[in-house]
Amino acid sequence: MSVAAKSVSGAGFDVERARADFPILQQKVHGKPLVYLDNAATAQKPRAVIEAISRYYEGTNSNVHRGVHYLSEQATNEYEEVRRTAQKFLNAADPREIIFVRGTTEGINLVAQSFGRSNVQAGDEILITGMEHHSNIVPWQIVSDERAATLRAAPINDAGELDLEAFSKMIGPKTKLVAVTHVSNALGTVNPVRRMVEIAHSFQVPVLVDGAQAAPHMKVDVQALGCDFYTFSGHKVYGPTGIGVLYGRAALLEKMPPYQGGGDMILSVTFEKTVYNRLPYKFEAGTPHIAGVIGLGAALDYVNRLGLEQIGAHESELLRYATDTLSAIPGLRIIGTARDKASVLSFTIEDIHPHDIGTILDQQGVAIRTGHHCSQPVMQHFGVEATARASFGLYNTKEEVDTLVRAIERAREVFE
Amino acid sequence: MSDLGDLYRELILEHSKAPRNFRQSPAATRKAEGFNPLCGDRFTVYLTIEGDSIRDISFQGSGCAISKASASMMTQAVKGKSAAQAGRLFESFHRLCTGQPHSNADAELGKLTVFSGVSEYPMRVKCATLAWHTLQAALEGKQETTTE
Numbered sequence: 210m211s212v213a214a215k216s217v218s219g220a221g222f223d224v225e226r227a228r229a230d231f232p233i234l235q236q237k238v239h240g241k242p243l244v245y246l247d248n249a250a251t252a253q254k255p256r257a258v259i260e261a262i263s264r265y266y267e268g269t270n271s272n273v274h275r276g277v278h279y280l281s282e283q284a285t286n287e288y289e290e291v292r293r294t295a296q297k298f299l300n301a302a303d304p305r306e307i308i309f310v311r312g313t314t315e316g317i318n319l320v321a322q323s324f325g326r327s328n329v330q331a332g333d334e335i336l337i338t339g340m341e342h343h344s345n346i347v348p349w350q351i352v353s354d355e356r357a358a359t360l361r362a363a364p365i366n367d368a369g370e371l372d373l374e375a376f377s378k379m380i381g382p383k384t385k386l387v388a389v390t391h392v393s394n395a396l397g398t399v400n401p402v403r404r405m406v407e408i409a410h411s412f413q414v415p416v417l418v419d420g421a422q423a424a425p426h427m428k429v430d431v432q433a434l435g436c437d438f439y440t441f442s443g444h445k446v447y448g449p450t451g452i453g454v455l456y457g458r459a460a461l462l463e464k465m466p467p468y469q470g471g472g473d474m475i476l477s478v479t480f481e482k483t484v485y486n487r488l489p490y491k492f493e494a495g496t497p498h499i500a501g502v503i504g505l506g507a508a509l510d511y512v513n514r515l516g517l518e519q520i521g522a523h524e525s526e527l528l529r530y531a532t533d534t535l536s537a538i539p540g541l542r543i544i545g546t547a548r549d550k551a552s553v554l555s556f557t558i559e560d561i562h563p564h565d566i567g568t569i570l571d572q573q574g575v576a577i578r579t580g581h582h583c584s585q586p587v588m589q590h591f592g593v594e595a596t597a598r599a600s601f602g603l604y605n606t607k608e609e610v611d612t613l614v615r616a617i618e619r620a621r622e623v624f625e
Numbered sequence: 626m627s628d629l630g631d632l633y634r635e636l637i638l639e640h641s642k643a644p645r646n647f648r649q650s651p652a653a654t655r656k657a658e659g660f661n662p663l664c665g666d667r668f669t670v671y672l673t674i675e676g677d678s679i680r681d682i683s684f685q686g687s688g689c690a691i692s693k694a695s696a697s698m699m700t701q702a703v704k705g706k707s708a709a710q711a712g713r714l715f716e717s718f719h720r721l722c723t724g725q726p727h728s729n730a731d732a733e734l735g736k737l738t739v740f741s742g743v744s745e746y747p748m749r750v751k752c753a754t755l756a757w758h759t760l761q762a763a764l765e766g767k768q769e770t771t772t773e
C-alpha cells in the first residue's frame with residue numbers, strides 16, 4: 210500500500226496534496242522530518258496565504274477608507290471583500306456584524322469593555338465555564354472587579370464536559386452575560402453551545418462564544434447557534450497572526466459604546482462632540498492590519514476550498530486513531546475524554562513531567578505543546594500541573610501519529 | 626544534533642526519581658517559593674541559617690526532571706556553605722548552563738557539571754536554575770521569585 214493511498218481519509222480528503230501547500234512542513238528539525246502537532250497554539254500557513262500577503266505589499270499597499278487614489282480604492286475593496294468572506298464563513302446575517310480585531314483575545318476584551326461596562330452593574334453576575342482559556346476569564350474578572358460584579362464558573366465533570374444542569378441553575382436574573390468556549394483548547398471538549406444559548410436566552414441573557422479552537426475544525430453558523438457574539442483568531446485558521454474576527458449581533462453592537470477612539474471610528478469630531486461612525490467602523494479605530502485581513506481572506510478561502518466538513522472528518526479520524534494508539538501506552542493518561550471532542554489530545558505520562566516529554570519529542574522532530582495551556586483552572590480540576598498536548602490540523606497524517614507514539618516510547622526508555 | 630543522553634544524564638535521572646533533602650522543614654529560619662510560569666514548575670526552598678552558614682537546606686514542590694534533580698543536587702552542594710560561597714557557586718553553575726563555564730568549572734562545581742548538557746537546550750536553562758534562583762531569594766530574605 211502506498212503512503213498516498215494510506216493517507217487519503219475521510220470523504221476523499223487528500224492530505225498529501227494539502228501538505229504540499231505548506232512550505233514550512235517540508236523542513237527537518239534536529240535532522241528529523243518536522244511533525245507539527247501544535248496546531249491549537251497556531252497553525253501553519255499555506256502558500257496561498259503567504260502569497261496573498263506578498264501580493265498585497267508588492268501591488269496594493271495603501272491605507273483603507275481614506276484615499277481617493279487608485280491604490281487606496283483597491284486596498285479598501287479587498288479589505289471589505291474579506292469582511293464579506295468572514296460573514297459567509299460564520300453565516301452572519303450582515304457584513305456590518307463583522308469587526309476585525311487582533312484576535313480572539315481582543316474580541317473578548319472588546320465585548321468585556323464595551324458591552325460589559327455599559328451593562329454590568331454592582332451585584333450582577335457574568336457566567337463562564339470551568340474550561341475557559343485565560344483570555345475568556347481575565348477580561349471578565351477585570352470588568353467584574355471594576356463593577357463590583359461577580360464572575361461565576363459552571364463546573365465540568367471528570368471527562369472534561371460541562372455540567373449543563375449546573376450551568377442552567379447558575380443563570381438567573383442577575384446574570385448579564387454568558388461567555389463560553391466552543392471548543393476547549395486544553396481538553397478538546399466541544400461544548401453544546403446551541404443548547405447553552407437556548408438556556409441563556411430563556412433568561413434574556415446574551416452569549417459570547419470563544420471560537421478560537423472551533424473555527425479551524427468545523428463549520429460555524431452563528432445564526433444556527435443563536436449566539437450574540439462569536440470570535441476567532443486568524444492564525445489558528447491557517448491565516449496570519451495579529452488578525453481575527455468578532456461577530457456581534459447588529460442590534461447589540463448598535464447600542465454598545467466604542468471600544469477605542471481614533472481615526473476611522475468617527476464621522477465628525479469637534480472638541481465638544483464626536484459623532485461615531487456606523488457599524489462596523491465604530492469598532493475599528495485607527496489604521497487596521499490590512500495585510501492581515503488580506504491574509505485572513507486567503508486563509509478562509511483556502512479552508513473553504515478544502516471544505517471544513519472534509520477537514521473536520523479527517524481530523525476526527527486522526528484524533529480517534531491517536532486516542533486509540535496512545536491509550537495503549539502504559540502509564541499514559543488522557544486528560545479530557547468528552548464524548549464530543551475536536552483536534553486536541555492532552556495527556557500525562559506517569560513519572561515523566563510534560564516538560565521532559567516535550568524536549569524528548571522535539572529531539573525527534575515532533576512539536577507539541579507542554580504546560581498549562583493558558584488554562585490553569587482546568588489543570589487544577591484534573592489535579593495536574595501541566596499536560597503534554599498534541600493537536601491536529603488538516604495536514605497531519607496517521608504516519609505522524611505513529612511517529613508521535615514512537616517518540617513517546619523513546620521518552621519512556623530515557624526515563625526507564 | 627544534540628544527544629538526549631547529554632541532557633538526561635544518569636545522575637540527573639537518578640536524582641529526579643529519588644530527590645535528596647526533599648521535605649518540608651517547619652523549623653527553617655527562611656523559606657522562599659520559586660515559580661516558573663512557563664511550565665508550572667514550583668518549588669519551596671527551606672533554609673536554616675546559623676551565623677553565616679547554611680546549616681540545613683531542603684525543598685518541596687513539583688517540576689520536571691531537570692528542575693527537580695537540580696534542586697536536589699543543589700541542596701547537597703550548598704549545605705554547610707556560607708551565603709557568599711553559595712552565591713559564587715550559583716554564578717558558576719549559571720555559566721555552565723548557559724555554555725560559558727569558568728575555566729576551573731570542574732573544580733568549582735564537582736558533580737554539578739552533569740548539567741553541562743543543559744547549554745544545548747536553551748529552553749531548559751530556567752528549569753536547571755529555578756531552585757538556585759529560589760535559594761538566592763531565600764538568602765536575600767525574599768519570599769517569592771519567578772524565573773520570568
Ligand SMILES: Cc1ncc(COP(=O)(O)O)c(C=O)c1O
Nearest residue numbers: 312313314342344394419421442
Ligand atoms: C480557546 C481559546 N481562546 C482564546 C485564545 C486566545 O487566542 P489569541 O491568543 O489568538 O488571541 C486561544 C488561543 O490559545 C484559545 O485556545
